[in-house]
Amino acid sequence: MIKVLFAASEAAPFVKTGGLGDVIASLPKELRRQGVDARVIIPKYGLIADKFTNQFWAxxxxxxxxxxxxxxxxxxxFDHDGVPFYFVDNEYYFKRFGLYGHYxxxxxxxxxxxxxxEALPHLGFQPQILHCHDWHTALISVLLNAHYRQNPFYEKIRTLFTIHNLKYQGIFPKDIMINLLDLDWEYFTVHGLEFYDSVNFMKGGLIFSDLISTVSPAYAREIQHAYFGEKLEGVIASRQSDLTGIVNGIDxxxxxxxxxxxxxxNYNWQTKERKAKNKLELQKMxxxxxxxxxxxxxxxxxxxxAKGxxxxxxxxxxxxxxNMQLVILGQGDEHYHHILWHAAWLHPEQMAVIIPYNEDIARKLFAASDLFLMPSRYEPCGIGQLIAMRYGSLPVVRETGGLKDTVRSYNEYTGEGNGFSFTNYNAHDMxxxxxxxxxxxxxxxxxxxxxxxAMRADNSWRTPAQKxxxxYNRLYIEGHVYKHSAVKANLEHQMDFPLTNSDYQFPAKEALYAH
Structure with a gap:
């Protein structure tokens, strides 16, 4: 059984600010169903509810x-939904209001x-793969290479780095190379952490991880070009053979x-007529x-x-x-708050705006709506369109990133499609x-x-987890091949002549899987 430790900055239901938290909650659960020993490690934030922390054990x-x-x-x-979660406790760093944006x-x-x-030898669980998510954990691959590779406990560990949103990279002044990272300046180069004379955590993850993934095939292609690449397109394109796009699922x-x-x-695809009651009740509410x-x-x-x-x-x-009604739920820039509130005040029978986000209303909105609008300028994957289809609300999206991969515009001539889409980032096209x-x-x-x-489509985690x-299998095999290559190289050094394939046999792939 392959052992994988997810490292992330958030995970539902403990703490989340967006889709990353949902992924870290759901993907390991499905992986365990498929025979992977997947576990999770996140910071122990002060925001985690007492109903959870009271059950944590040291x-x-x-x-x-x-x-x-x-x-x-x-x-x-603490084990949640059958998944072991580990929490890194340090109140000075993590007992604060909010997760990100601190000095x-x-x-x-x-x-x-x-x-x-440092925690790995203390867990009673030695992962073969560290699966790191976004810039907050990108340094794990860098530090593993710089400080831990000579320790036999760590020598076979491989790393997968997943980009959830390339926009946020963790860019800091270069003096942290010594003051925080304890890294030689040889790591501060164009082929390392250096990024316009600053340190870029995301770039470190992209360069030093064994494999890279992102959250949709279209986004994997897009970020290799300047418009979406956030000045890292050259680094990503150079690792094209190690990059995979896998669409997220939903629980x-x-x-x-x-x-x-x-x-x-409540309703399903066979009793979809009951969906209308949700619409009428929400309109009244x-x-x-x-x-x-x-x-x-x-x-x-x-x-x-960025959300259009x-x-x-x-x-x-x-x-x-x-002759449409519009309900908008969320929170963001004050500029948009005021415009939308004013429009809803002028048209109360046609439009409603709910700020801030409310999970209870979000569920009701998915069930009540006929159309779910996502006109994003860019969208690495998107979860909303998947949930909307599950609840029978047809998505209207711009063709970018994961929206392009998951929503096929209805074609009245062939009958194909599961929603509606437009290509150009243009208001009248929308x-x-x-x-x-x-x-x-x-x-x-x-x-x-x-x-x-839309309701019968399989947008669960089953297929993404298989990918x-x-x-993980690829990393596991490559890790063992790396190990045996090192053994072969050491023998050649001691004997002072090269070994042929008949002199040293690499284990068969089947034998590696058996371990």
Whole structure:
């Protein structure tokens, strides 16, 4: 059985700010169903609810070197949904309001990365693979290479680094090379951590990890070019052969309209007519005109430019003039808050805006809406469109990243498709696509067929987990080949002549899998 330790900065239900937390909650659970011993390690934030922390048990206490400092670290454990979770305890670093955006984030997450590596001998669990997620854990691969490879305990450990959002990279002043990272300046080069005379954590993960993945095939292609590459496109393109795009899934146990207790009425694809009650009840709750025949468009998103809010604002009046209702849930830039609140105040029967985000209303909105709008400028994967389809709300998306991979625009001539999409980042292209979708909403034969198709699609973690399992197998095999290559090289050095294949046989692949 392959042993994998996920290292991440957040995980639901303990603490989350976005899709990363959902992935870390769900993917290991599915991997364990498929025979992988997957476990998770995250910081023990002060924000984690007492109902969880009261059940944690102490695993180990040790000191973590952060350059010249030796900092306290405790490891606590709690099993959730059959997955062992480890929590790195240090109140100075993690007992704060909010997860990110602190003045000393470089030190906080350097400590966490080093603590993960220092914790391994104390867990009673020796992973063969460290699966690291986003910039907060990117230094694990760097520090493993720089400080731990000579230790026999660590020599066979391989690393997979997953990019969830390339926009956020962890860029800090170069003096942390000595003050925090305890790295020689040979690591501060164009082929190392150097990034416009600063240190880039994300870049370190991209260069020093054995394999790289990201959260959709389209995004894997996009980030190799300047528009999406965030100035790292050259580094990523140079590792093209080691890069894989795997679309995220959703937890079908958590997101299930037939059992979701947040809904006004439960339903499935066979009883989809019950979905209408959710729409009427939500309309009443929000003070909108109750109408089963008016298309209800939903957005559940961060209210920022990257999510396409500038497109929505540009044609907001035209959307409301098109016999559609609009409900927007989320939180973000104050600029958008005020514009949307004002529009909802002017059109209370057609539009509602809920700020901040509310999980209870989010579930009701998925079930009540007919269309789910995601006009993102870029979208590494996107979870919202997958949940929407699960609840029978057809996505309207811009063709980028994971949206392009998961939503196929309806073709009235072939009958293919599971939603609606537009290509250009253009407000009137979005408006045209919304109106097109609303027209099909009136054709119940077509509409019901699309809703059933969306609800019956398999967007669970089953297939993505299989693909990650394949990457782990590849890393496991390469790790053993690396080990035996080192043995062969050592024998050649001692004998002072090269060995032929008949002199030294590499183990068969089947034998490696057997271990």
């Amino acid at each position: 695993k180990a206490v040790f000191r973590v070197p952060v350059s010249w400092r030796l900092q306290y670290a405790g490891i606590e454990q 000393d984030d470089a030190e906080r997450y350097t400590f966490f990365c080093r603590a993960v590596l 079908y146990t958590t997101h299930n309209p037939s059992t979701d207790n947040k809904l006004f009425s 929000l003070g909108m005109t109750p109408s089963a025949d008016t298309p209800l468009v939903a957005m559940n998103t961060r209210l920022v430019e 809010l500038d497109l929505v604002v540009r044609v907001l009046d035209e959307i409301l003039e098109s 408006l045209y696509t919304l109106r097109r979708a609303a027209n099909f909403f009136q054709d119940k034969t077509v509409w019901n067929k699309l809703v059933v198709r 990650y399992h394949e990457l």
